[in-house]
Amino acid sequence: MATATAAPVDERIKNLGVTRQLLARPEIGALLGAVVVFAFFAVQSSVFRSGAGVANWLDPASTLGIMAIPVALLMIGGEFDLSAGVMVGTVGLTIGLLTGQYGMNTWGALVIALALALALGFFNGYLVVRTKLPSFIITLGTFLMLQGLNLGVTKAVTDTVQADAIDTAPAYRPAYDIFASTVSVGGVEFRVTILWWIALTALATWVLLRTRFGNWIFSVGGNVQAARSVGVPAARTKVVLFMTTAAGAWLVGTMSALRLTSIQANTGIGEELIYIVAAVIGGCLLTGGFGSAVGASLGALIFGMVQQGIVYLGWDSDWFKFFLGAMLLLAVFTNQFVRRLAEESRR
């Protein structure tokens, strides 16, 4: 992970070379990918490389990135959360119904939605560590349940498949300013979500590489038996990771509810796989124990660029999914290759 600093010189590590040391880092593949994708679109489209264009593709990248980071941490910890996408919808709908339908104060609705999200995350995590079943199957269950609940409750309350009029609630404006407004930089309006994204990337990287908890995340994903035997609270670590993912879903759900002022009952369905893809493009191993938060953010950045870049080039947006699939395969191959190189280079 971190490169050696101030280590006494050892003749056996001299010949490692900068390239090989760089290649040992999980996010290097995603960095190269991001550079290539940027160059590809920037050369062909002047709008893509303009200030407004940059703001435009950073916008979807930011909300995706905010989710991809906790999903990456969870994957490093050896688990998946398939309910992460639909949970964004659950949070948005909760806020939408409480504010738009019942006229609740926006802050109150946000707090209730957060409590709900954390409870769902705890539920996922607790079931996984108690039953020792694969998280894939447990969260597939919560995914389907939430999908049904989102639709059922929304229909029952509003008689439609959406919750709207979120902006009519008290204290909507200050909440909007924090979670969904734009910030002007050099005459270009950037979404505030981009700042959240950058801050969370930095925070997650720090937690992962520089705290005890980060060490525990790597260990429970890398070898949970070993972690437990040296006193790492493995179950607690995993539950906290599931709750962190849920907190991410709350943040993104809040952002989209406040920004769109109405939210569809099917929001977030299918997004869970995109988060995982972004994390994998960012160098997370599917088997756990390896990956980075910066990588996941770079994965999200690639998504944002491709999604908007295709529009700028005037292509049919149907090609987006094809491109994603190809990116994923490429990323998995690169990860495998990089990992092998990393291990060889250290021998």
Next chain:
Amino acid sequence: MSETAQADPVPAAAPEAAPLLEVRDIGKYFGSVIALQGVSTQVAPGQVCCVLGDNGAGKSTLIKILSGVHQQDTGEYLIDGEPIRLANPRAALDRGIATVYQDLAMVPLMPIWRNFFLGSEPTKGRGPLRRLDVAKARDITRRELAGMGIDIRDPDQPVGTLSGGERQSVAIARAVHFGARVLILDEPTSALGVKQAGVVLRYIAQARDRGLAVVFITHNPHHAYPVGDRFVLLKRGRSLGDFAKSEVGLPELTRLMAGGAELEELSHELEREPQA
């Protein structure tokens, strides 16, 4: 948690020192199966006690009792002369009894220094700014391993890239650093080549010279004899004897291990008929 007492490098203790760990007539039953019966031995600081036996001899049961995984059904288990019952492995650790299992408690993809301090990471700063003291962790890892005579290339190297012998050595160094007084090693040399086994035996001797009481489980008398001070031979859950080094020689140990007569019979069986 952040700072753990380092084991004092005690000069090699006198062999006749009071036993640190002692078992008397210890036994364990699993239902109607007698896994272990009537085993006695002791180990003093700066001594190595070798537990020898073939597969199924009861070696694992014995170390599981010593390390708190199982509780004895009969007999006495004494630490510092005080009879105890260990409720769980944590209780053993709290008394300074550290066990290094065959399937090492290591995370292959993590760097050596992260593995070394896993679960007991040194930190600095307070409250939300409490963070790993990476420089210190790296430095201590390097120093502790060097102190054991283990020369690692780079503490950031993933443990997965180390050889089997090196991994054993890191696990031993970790136990020593975190204040173990008794070190239980479960077949540390069994999966290793001749040279690597030699390396591990050297670390066992190092730990002994630092004043630790070492319990070394093996089925190889050639590994046990050079480092051992006492030898306990187990066969089918029973003790064949508890010998001081002066009481037994390597040929005798090998013969007892192999079951004497059985081996002679086997060698007879395997011998070629003289060519006509």
